[in-house]
Amino acid sequence: MEEFHKVRRLPPYVFEQVNRLKAAARAGGADIIDLGMGNPDLPTPQAIVDKLCEVVRDPRTHRYSSSKGIPGLRRAQAAYYARRFGVKLNPDTQVVATLGSKEGFANMAQAITAPGDVVLCPNPTYPIHAFGFLMTGGVIRSISVEPDDSFFPPLERAIRHSIPKPIALIINYPSNPTAHVASLDFYKEVVAFAKKHELVILSDLAYAEIYFGDVPPPSVLEVPGAMDCTVEFTSMSKTFSMPGWRMGFAVGNDRLIAALTRVKSYLDYGAFTPIQVAATHALNGDGSDIAEVRAIYKRRRDVMVEAFAKAGFEVPPPEATMFAWAKIPEKFRHLGSLEFSKLLVEKADIAVAPGIGFGEQGDDYVRIALVENEHRLRQAARNLKRFFSSADDTLHNVISLNARR
Numbered sequence: 346m347e348e349f350h351k352v353r354r355l356p357p358y359v360f361e362q363v364n365r366l367k368a369a370a371r372a373g374g375a376d377i378i379d380l381g382m383g384n385p386d387l388p389t390p391q392a393i394v395d396k397l398c399e400v401v402r403d404p405r406t407h408r409y410s411s412s413k414g415i416p417g418l419r420r421a422q423a424a425y426y427a428r429r430f431g432v433k434l435n436p437d438t439q440v441v442a443t444l445g446s447k448e449g450f451a452n453m454a455q456a457i458t459a460p461g462d463v464v465l466c467p468n469p470t471y472p473i474h475a476f477g478f479l480m481t482g483g484v485i486r487s488i489s490v491e492p493d494d495s496f497f498p499p500l501e502r503a504i505r506h507s508i509p510k511p512i513a514l515i516i517n518y519p520s521n522p523t524a525h526v527a528s529l530d531f532y533k534e535v536v537a538f539a540k541k542h543e544l545v546i547l548s549d550l551a552y553a554e555i556y557f558g559d560v561p562p563p564s565v566l567e568v569p570g571a572m573d574c575t576v577e578f579t580s581m582s583k584t585f586s587m588p589g590w591r592m593g594f595a596v597g598n599d600r601l602i603a604a605l606t607r608v609k610s611y612l613d614y615g616a617f618t619p620i621q622v623a624a625t626h627a628l629n630g631d632g633s634d635i636a637e638v639r640a641i642y643k644r645r646r647d648v649m650v651e652a653f654a655k656a657g658f659e660v661p662p663p664e665a666t667m668f669a670w671a672k673i674p675e676k677f678r679h680l681g682s683l684e685f686s687k688l689l690v691e692k693a694d695i696a697v698a699p700g701i702g703f704g705e706q707g708d709d710y711v712r713i714a715l716v717e718n719e720h721r722l723r724q725a726a727r728n729l730k731r732f733f734s735s736a737d738d739t740l741h742n743v744i745s746l747n748a749r750r
């Protein structure tokens with residue numbers, strides 16, 4: 346029987362191949378250090394868990410909830426935007442709660458895309474940015490990730506040579522997987538570009554709060570006039586270590602938010618009310634939980650970068666996100682990111698995400714997620730060192746002779 350139309354557009358998740366190897370190695374007794382998935386290992390702050398437990402005892406909260414989010418939650422998200430970005434949002438028309446930002450993004454794609462519509466999407470990028478549109482019959486045109494002057498000339502060309510004209514531009518800063526961070530000046534140019542070409546901007550700001558420098562990442566909605574054409578997605582998953590709770594937001598342009606709200610009203614009844622109340626409590630907090638999470642990732646970043654460099658793997662320190670984007674050491678680069686990642690599982694007991702899983706432009710890289718503690722990161726570096734020093738003698742079949750020192 347022929348594969349279903351939609352399913353044919355979804356190749357097997359590349360990460361699954363590494364996951365399968367990882368599971369097999371663990372079943373064989375290996376202690377795999379898992380830096381693969383961006384699945385935060387930190388517990389959700391106790392006060393948020395306590396609020397959930399308190400609210401869940403009230404049977405009134407067991408009924409269907411509100412698809413667009415309870416009013417207090419939408420108000421809390423609007424207050425966060427006012428506090429953090431100086432952006433004023435109407436909680437009734439410019440904010441919708443989503444079942445994680447991934448769901449929000451995918452359903453926004455569904456809401457605004459007609460078959461054959463062209464969308465400008467970074468490569469490499471978090472997979473839902475492309476597949477959200479591919480699933481709804483859209484067409485992807487890849488653009489660059491680097492948020493500097495080199496971003497615009499290829500974008501101009503992409504617009505000029507796309508038929509039909511693209512409808513939307515996806516941006517994601519701080520970026521998963523590359524950890525690039527955008528400035529407000531860059532966003533000003535993006536907004537001007539989008540207006541000139543009548544594009545919708547979909548901005549994924551999932552890592553708004555995971556940054557290590559002095560300047561917090563801006564929101565594109567800070568640009569005057571951005572509200573005319575922009576929706577931005579944020580997530581509780583990383584900020585409050587709540588990945589399993591499935592809580593995120595879309596905010597911005599009224600018409601776009603109304604389209605997403607309409608689609609969602611047909612699909613879901615919103616997150617479980619106790620989760621929405623606990624999320625409200627989190628957003629209305631004093632920010633100390635966020636600062637703690639940030640500090641933990643920063644320490645891990647520093648430990649990993651230093652220890653990996655000593656082991657012979659130079660990894661640029663990310664300025665934001667919980668990921669490092671590392672070029673594969675030269676002598677292994679010809680293998681491609683998937684084979685290199687498999688080798689790391691088999692020979693070094695380390696799982697990473699192969700860059701190819703984020704788009705073909707990522708194949709010279711692997712993504713290292715900071716989701717194990719400092720001790721385990723140092724252990725990973727020791728494993729790497731052992732692997733690198735024995736590779737020349739043990740991997741004749743994968744390291745070509747001219748690549749050997």
Ligand SMILES: Cc1ncc(COP(=O)(O)O)c(C=O)c1O
Nearest residue numbers: 445446447471521551580582593
């Ligand atoms: C860039 C980016 N966007 C969205 C998501 C999904 O987040 P959520 O858990 O809110 O669906 C992730 C998760 O890793 C991400 O890295």
